[in-house]
Amino acid sequence: MSQQFISVEESLKKHLPEEDRKEVFRILYGRELPELDLTVGATNPLNLELKGYSFSAELEGLRPPRRVRVGLIQNSIVLPTTEPIAAQRDALLSKIGQIIGVAHVNGVNIICMQEAWNMPFAFCTREKHPWCEFAESAENGPTTVFLQELAKRYNMVIVSSILERDEDHGDTIWNTCVVISNSGKVMGKSRKNHIPRVGDFNESTYYMEGNLGHPVFETQFGKIAINICYGRHHPQNWMMYGINGAEIVFNPSATVGGLSEPMWSIEARNAAIANSYFTCAINRVGTEVFPNEFSSADGRPAHRDFGHFYGSSYVAAPDGSRTPVRTSISFCIY
Structure with missing residues (x-):
């Protein structure tokens, strides 16, 4: 059996002479890009890879340099999807809380997690129960309250992608990113503008297209925006964040190999070039298995997982220019 394929970068490193590899890269x-000297601390209980x-950029004579350190977290779930909802969520909060602590030690100013980071990506199942129990208020739900304390403690802007329950409008469900300032205040939120309807992407069973447009948030460290997951396939979506003044656009995602992987390394990079801002593409890792089999009217046999998040x-x-990637890395800083 051939060795498991890790990434394009690792394959090129393995098979090309160093000089050829440098030119291809x-x-x-x-x-x-030069690597940063990072630390996970004396102990590494989460087995983090950083x-x-x-x-x-060229130094200017009249303006002081502006240095911003951005952190991206890609992670697997902690507990099996058969565990109680509260236990699954709390285990993820604990894990990500520790990673955010490592980010602080390494000087991160703005950090962003993957799409729907505090739950399994259960939208493939089309089951409302129990997965809608993960939905919570963007402003004062348990996930936001937990992160507000960390944002204030670490002087860090936190971008948190959650399943939102809009309690002011009949408990409507949205796919939402909450932006928390480095003072711990909720600055606002951005909702997913484009919803996929192909294969096991059954998200429209839970929520529809967002209604907040293309907001940009002026943080202490720069003007940021969030283009959630499937929105990266739409160039005008990226463009509107640039028109509204974004300097850094995050793309928290949950996508699997075989569906979008050939486009993954291109889309956010193209958006950075076309719109003259930095882009941060984040995807979860691992395979999540659900209790019940499901199918999506696409001819495939019933199955219990969405696929492998790469x-x-x-x-x-x-x-x-863009950073190299690793399929298994837990935490990236730029």
């Missing part, structure tokens, strides 16, 4: 990924890279988070710059 230059053509595929732009200028080579990678970090630096994007540099990670591969990266940051791209307006000049087309």
Whole structure:
């Protein structure tokens, strides 16, 4: 049996002479980025893998440099999907809380998690119960309250993708990102503008297209926006965040190999080039198995998992340079 395929980058490193590899990487990924010296601390109970890279720019004579350190978290779920909802959520909050602590030690200013990070990506099942129990208020739900304390403690802007329950409008469900300032205040939220309806992407069973447009949030560390998951397939979606003044656009996602992987490394990078801002693409990792079999009228036999989430988070710059990726890496800093 052949060795498991890890990533394009790892395959090129394995099979190309070093000089050829450097030239291929230059053509595929732009200028080579220096690695950051990061630490996970004396102990590493979560078995974290950290990678970090630096994007540099020419120093100006009249304006001081502005240095921003961004963290991206891609992670697997902690408990099986058969466990009680509260236990699953709380285990993820504990895990991500520890990772955010590591981010603080490494000087992160803005951090963003993957799409629907505090739950399994259960929308493939089309089951309302029990998965809608994960939905919560964007402003004062348990996940937001938990992160507000961390944002204030660590002087960090936190971008949190959740399943929102809009209690002011009949408990309507949305796919939402909450932006928490470094003072711990909720700055606002951004909702998913484009909903996929192909294969096991059965998200419209739970929520519809967002109604908040393309908001940009002016944080202490820069103007940020969030283009959630499937929105990356739509160039005008990216464009509107740029028109509204974004300097960094996050793309928290949950997507599996075989469906969007050939486009993954291209879309956020293209958006950075076309719109002259930085893009941060984040995807979860692992395979999530659900209690009941499901199918999606696409001819496939009934199954219990959505597929394998391949990670591969990266940051791209307006000049087309981008960071290398790893499918298994837990935490990235730029």
